[in-house]
Amino acid sequence: MAHVGDTPKGATIDRSDRPGHIGFVLLLATLLVGAVLSLRFLGVEQAQPLILGLLAFLAMAGVFFLFAMAIGVIQFSGQTVRNDITKLMADTSSEGLVVIEDDGRVIYANETYLAIAGANGGDGDVRAVERLFMGAPEVSEAIYRLSQAAREQRNGAEEIRLSPSLDGAQEFGWYRVRVRPVPRPGGRQAALWTIADVTHERERQENVFQELQHAIDYLDHAPAGFLSIGPDGSIVYLNATLASWLDYDLAQVGSGGLSLSDIVPRNVVAMMASFSGEPGSVRTETFDLDLRRRNGQFLPVRLYHRIAFGQDGQMGASRTLVLNRSPGVEVDEGQRAAEVRFARFFNNTPIAIATVNRTGRIVHANAPFTKLFGALPRTGDAGGERPAILDAFRDGAPIEAALRAAAENRGDIQPLELQLAGENAGSVRVWVTPVGDTGTDDETAILYALDTTDFRKVEEQLAQSQKMNAVGQLAGGVAHDFNNVLQAIIGYSDLLLGSHRPTDPSFQDIMQIKQNANRAASLVRQLLAFSRRQTLRPEVLNLNDRLYDLSMLLKRLLGERVELDLSHGRDLWFVKADVNQFEQVVVNLAVNARDAMPGGGKLAIRTANVSQAEAARLNVSGIPAADYVLVEVSDTGTGMTPEVLEKIFEPFFTTKEIGKGTGLGLSTVFGIVKQSGGFIDVDSKPGAGTTFRIYLPRHVPEVQEVPEEVKADAPKKPAADMTGQGTILLVEDEDPVRAVNARALSARGYTVLEAASGIEAMQVIGERGAAVDLVVSDVVMPEMDGPSLLRELRKLYPDLKVIFVSGYAEDAFRKNLPEGEEFNFLPKPFSLRQLVETVKQVMGR
Numbered sequence: 001m002a003h004v005g006d007t008p009k010g011a012t013i014d015r016s017d018r019p020g021h022i023g024f025v026l027l028l029a030t031l032l033v034g035a036v037l038s039l040r041f042l043g044v045e046q047a048q049p050l051i052l053g054l055l056a057f058l059a060m061a062g063v064f065f066l067f068a069m070a071i072g073v074i075q076f077s078g079q080t081v082r083n084d085i086t087k088l089m090a091d092t093s094s095e096g097l098v099v100i101e102d103d104g105r106v107i108y109a110n111e112t113y114l115a116i117a118g119a120n121g122g123d124g125d126v127r128a129v130e131r132l133f134m135g136a137p138e139v140s141e142a143i144y145r146l147s148q149a150a151r152e153q154r155n156g157a158e159e160i161r162l163s164p165s166l167d168g169a170q171e172f173g174w175y176r177v178r179v180r181p182v183p184r185p186g187g188r189q190a191a192l193w194t195i196a197d198v199t200h201e202r203e204r205q206e207n208v209f210q211e212l213q214h215a216i217d218y219l220d221h222a223p224a225g226f227l228s229i230g231p232d233g234s235i236v237y238l239n240a241t242l243a244s245w246l247d248y249d250l251a252q253v254g255s256g257g258l259s260l261s262d263i264v265p266r267n268v269v270a271m272m273a274s275f276s277g278e279p280g281s282v283r284t285e286t287f288d289l290d291l292r293r294r295n296g297q298f299l300p301v302r303l304y305h306r307i308a309f310g311q312d313g314q315m316g317a318s319r320t321l322v323l324n325r326s327p328g329v330e331v332d333e334g335q336r337a338a339e340v341r342f343a344r345f346f347n348n349t350p351i352a353i354a355t356v357n358r359t360g361r362i363v364h365a366n367a368p369f370t371k372l373f374g375a376l377p378r379t380g381d382a383g384g385e386r387p388a389i390l391d392a393f394r395d396g397a398p399i400e401a402a403l404r405a406a407a408e409n410r411g412d413i414q415p416l417e418l419q420l421a422g423e424n425a426g427s428v429r430v431w432v433t434p435v436g437d438t439g440t441d442d443e444t445a446i447l448y449a450l451d452t453t454d455f456r457k458v459e460e461q462l463a464q465s466q467k468m469n470a471v472g473q474l475a476g477g478v479a480h481d482f483n484n485v486l487q488a489i490i491g492y493s494d495l496l497l498g499s500h501r502p503t504d505p506s507f508q509d510i511m512q513i514k515q516n517a518n519r520a521a522s523l524v525r526q527l528l529a530f531s532r533r534q535t536l537r538p539e540v541l542n543l544n545d546r547l548y549d550l551s552m553l554l555k556r557l558l559g560e561r562v563e564l565d566l567s568h569g570r571d572l573w574f575v576k577a578d579v580n581q582f583e584q585v586v587v588n589l590a591v592n593a594r595d596a597m598p599g600g601g602k603l604a605i606r607t608a609n610v611s612q613a614e615a616a617r618l619n620v621s622g623i624p625a626a627d628y629v630l631v632e633v634s635d636t637g638t639g640m641t642p643e644v645l646e647k648i649f650e651p652f653f654t655t656k657e658i659g660k661g662t663g664l665g666l667s668t669v670f671g672i673v674k675q676s677g678g679f680i681d682v683d684s685k686p687g688a689g690t691t692f693r694i695y696l697p698r699h700v701p702e703v704q705e706v707p708e709e710v711k712a713d714a715p716k717k718p719a720a721d722m723t724g725q726g727t728i729l730l731v732e733d734e735d736p737v738r739a740v741n742a743r744a745l746s747a748r749g750y751t752v753l754e755a756a757s758g759i760e761a762m763q764v765i766g767e768r769g770a771a772v773d774l775v776v777s778d779v780v781m782p783e784m785d786g787p788s789l790l791r792e793l794r795k796l797y798p799d800l801k802v803i804f805v806s807g808y809a810e811d812a813f814r815k816n817l818p819e820g821e822e823f824n825f826l827p828k829p830f831s832l833r834q835l836v837e838t839v840k841q842v843m844g845r
Contacts (some may be wrong), residue, residue: 758784
């Protein structure tokens with residue numbers, strides 16, 4: 001290694017290998033001196049062989065010297081002088097230069113690089129570029145790209161921002177780093193890295209950009225209007241002053257949303273578009289005209305329209321100055337009008353906006369902000385109390401961190417989801433942005449807040465609805481399978497009861513089996529009601545009459561301690577609902593009210609008409625504006641807490657003791673009301689009682705419909721003789737259910753053909769080669785379900801009579817059938833008597 005001694009401020013490092021021609025010259029000189037001494041002491045004859053050998057050696061050395069000079073191992077003084085000048089230029093360069101071989105060894109570094117790297121010129125003190133630039137991920141990525149270029153023998157350049165600077169004297173520094181391959185003797189690879197400090201250059205660029213931004217801001221808010229019009233008539237720029245005069249949104253400008261024809265009369269547009277000029281010339285025209293505002297009104301202005309023409313004579317974009325010529329308009333008045341307009345916008349926006357200082361104190365706030373957060377103090381004392389904006393939230397840590405980031409002028413602050421302070425406070429989404437270079441110590445951040453309380457409620461309701469739908473699907477599936485089990489139990493119980501007399505000891509046991517099976521069937525119906533898959537038989541009802549008929553049962557259920565008060569609305573509208581299910585709803589609500597009043601109280605049931613206008617003002621989630629009939633059930637009981645109120649319609653949720661409730665009462669009520677097309681709302685407070693309001697859609701009876709109150713009181717009695725004749729195809733995939741139903745029908749005189757699936761039923765019909773008198777089919781079956789079977793049978797026998805049996809509601813599968821398809825339906829579980837009665841009625845038609 002050699003140190004260059006003529007550098008005045010430090011040392012460079014040069015570990016490159018130089019040719020050894022100096023040692024070679026010294027060797028030749030030694031051999032010549034040895035030859036002269038040999039002639040002196042040995043004589044001519046004795047020294048002659050030695051001289052001949054020396055001459056031979058010198059000849060061979062000359063050949064080697066010529067060869068070495070040819071390949072560059074030995075150079076003359078001219079080349080050496082040139083290399084020294086080149087090295088001196090590199091040593092004194094203002095940019096850092098370092099040569100690194102492919103194995104990472106630094107073989108050269110100039111004085112500037114040593115100063116940048118903080119090295120003193122020793123062998124082990126020079127850091128490579130990869131070790132010099134470390135820190136943020138973007139810095140490492142840039143150095144990696146340059147290193148990759150060096151390994152691939154390519155040129156590369158990057159500009160890197162390092163915080164702090166390499167010398168630590170500045171908060172940050174900008175460096176331009178370049179790399180290029182350098183050829184080396186012997187085929188070795190090396191790369192030259194160049195590092196230049198361009199911080200001041202970047203600062204100048206930023207200052208120029210800042211000045212440009214100020215110029216744009218000055219132009220945008222100048223007391224005169226300014227716009228630029230393209231050759232095609234599109235407005236490519238419009239300043240804020242002119243936009244406010246014309247009442248246009250700046251976002252429409254420059255995006256094809258506004259053209260000259262939108263603000264200037266058509267004849268003026270043609271005149272302004274027909275200018276011509278000499279190539280490279282500039283033309284200025286003055287116009288006094290009326291600009292058209294967005295609302296259609298006119299604004300008198302004077303235009304100074306300046307157009308530059310290109311070298312090809314084509315018209316370029318204009319530079320147009322607009323002066324407001326309205327009577328009595330002065331500059332100060334225009335500024336005041338603009339301030340008034342901004343204040344209106346600022347206070348009428350639905351978004352809450354405020355500016356805060358470094359401590360979080362509110363400096364300015366608009367009306368929505370004050371409404372959302374309340375009257376928070378704007379200034380604080382010197383006692384060091386918490387910032388006012390932090391007091392508005394339950395947890396002030398996130399907003400405090402966001403304010404610190406804004407004070408550091410960071411632009412990557414994420415929106416915050418926060419809860420307002422207070423028991424019943426809502427939620428807000430808050431955006432925090434730094435004021436930037438235009439800010440002061442009094443204003444460092446801008447807060448934008450949006451009330452998301454209703455949005456959160458909708459999200460929670462949607463999540464609750466999805467959960468309830470999932471539970472409903474599960475309950476419906478369980479109920480369907482359980483119905484098949486109960487169908488077999490009830491059917492075989494009926495067969496056993498038919499073969500045992502009431503005096504038989506086993507008769508009462510069989511009755512207990514059937515009664516418990518019926519209780520289980522009732523529980524299954526509740527599950528189906530909750531999942532909205534039960535079978536409804538809607539009819540036109542007057543709810544006043546049904547409640548009056550139900551009042552005696554309600555009085556017995558409520559007992560002597562609870563007073564029942566019925567209040568009927570006048571001229572109550574009709575509804576269309578299942579009368580049995582409606583009575584179940586009222587009974588469930590009454591029983592719950594009784595249990596909530598253990599010491600007695602009052603249960604009030606009220607009906608009323610709710611018009612479309614009144615429904616639009618209701619605060620009921622999801623209810624559309626329409627005519628409804630209201631059924632209100634109110635008690636004076638213990639009431640419910642908000643936590644309990646959120647869960648009352650969930651299945652199996654109950655506040656009663658174990659064994660005193662299944663938790664399906666209110667979930668059944670909810671399912672029945674929803675399946676009937678209605679809505680239900682609840683108000684309750686601890687100690688203040690509970691009120692349930694049910695809104696059922698108003699029904700206007702058609703001509704062929706008969707209201708429930710004028711129908712015959714007693715339904716038609718089925719025929720006493722249940723025997724019959726005919727061939728019945730019984731299709732059921734559950735073997736026990738199919739077996740017991742087949743036995744019951746066969747015992748009544750019918751010929752029963754059995755099939756375990758729809759495909760098997762088609763095979764039976766095909767083998768028979770003729771139609772049957774009746775098909776009794778389950779709905780849900782593997783391979784081919786009931787509706788699919790009916791479609792195939794209708795192709796062969798269009799007039800075939802069909803009875804569908806299912807644990808699901810009739811509406812659940814009617815949509816899978818052609819519109820207007822005629823069929824009969826029997827919901828599971830049913831007794832054998834119900835089966836044979838239905839078969840008898842259908843066969844007799």
